[in-house]
Amino acid sequence: TAAVEVLEALGYRVEIPQEFVCCGLTWHSTGQLDMTRRVLEHTAKVMRPYLDRGLPIIGVEPSCTVMLNSEATELSPNPDLARLAQATVPFSEFIVPRIKEQVDAGKIVPGDVSALTQVHCHEKSLGDPSQSAQLLDALGVDEEHIATGCCGLAGNWGFEKGHAEVSMALGERELFPRVREATEEGKLVIADGFSCRTQIEQGTGTAAKHIAEIVRDVLKGQPQAGQKARD
Incomplete structure (x- = not known):
């Protein structure tokens, strides 16, 4: 809902498909490629009317966005999937030009906030995290990144039998200690x-x-955790 609130605040009318749509990653990550194709082709069929109208498709979840942008077209020659791939834009990339314009025009007052960011593995490897970095910078958010990469959960992998201990150990490399420290520092x-x-x-x-929640709160002028002390 935060993403919808932000888009509407920036003057867009948001339409959400009422039928089942999915990027297919759930099946793709476990090697169920036939099922992935069926899910993707159904999604393409549902999205066809929106594509016919030339609407941009806003991706909010990094793994879903990357799946639609790059991997979906490798699994099926469906022409609507190619159109969907071209129309799908990550949330940050879509709004950052408008946010910068409004900040420059004085319509948005940037915050003065510190943050710790965990960039999703898919976004880091196949996407463009610099768009989110630009967005946060425009909003006055001073961020640091987790350097070690994967959080350790890896989709459903960390939930599978025998993986929990390794999953948590991966989180303890850097992510968990840094998050605890960041939380203590506000x-x-x-x-x-x-x-x-x-x-x-x-x-x-x-x-x-999610970054959409940060943007929403800045647009509303709401105080946030991480707010730096002012003289």
Whole structure:
């Protein structure tokens, strides 16, 4: 809902498909390629009317966005999937030009906030995390990144039998200690990936925020954790 609120605040009318749509990653990550193709082709069929109207498709979850942008077209020659791939834009990339314009025009007052960011593995390897970095910078968010990469959950892998201990150990390399430290210091913790937020909450008890929630709160002028002290 935060992403919808932000887009509407920026003057867009948001339409959400009423039928089942999915990027197919759930099946793709476990090697069920035939099922992945069926899911993707159904999604393409549902999205066809929106594509025919030339609407941009806004991706909020990094793994879903990357799946639609790059991997979906490798699994099926469906022409609507190619159109969907071209139309799908990550949330941050879509709004950052408008946010910068409004900041420059004085319509948005940047905050003065410190944050720790966990970039999703898919976004880091196949996407463009620099768009989110530009967005946070425009909004006055001073961020640091987790350097070690994967949170350790890796989709459903960390939930599978025999993987939990390794999953938590991967989180303890850097992510969990840094999140605990950031929380103690009152910093925001940002993680756009659902799996990353799940892992962070299970490993530290901290509820990380999606970047859309940060943007929404700045637009509303709401005070946030991580707000720096002012003289």
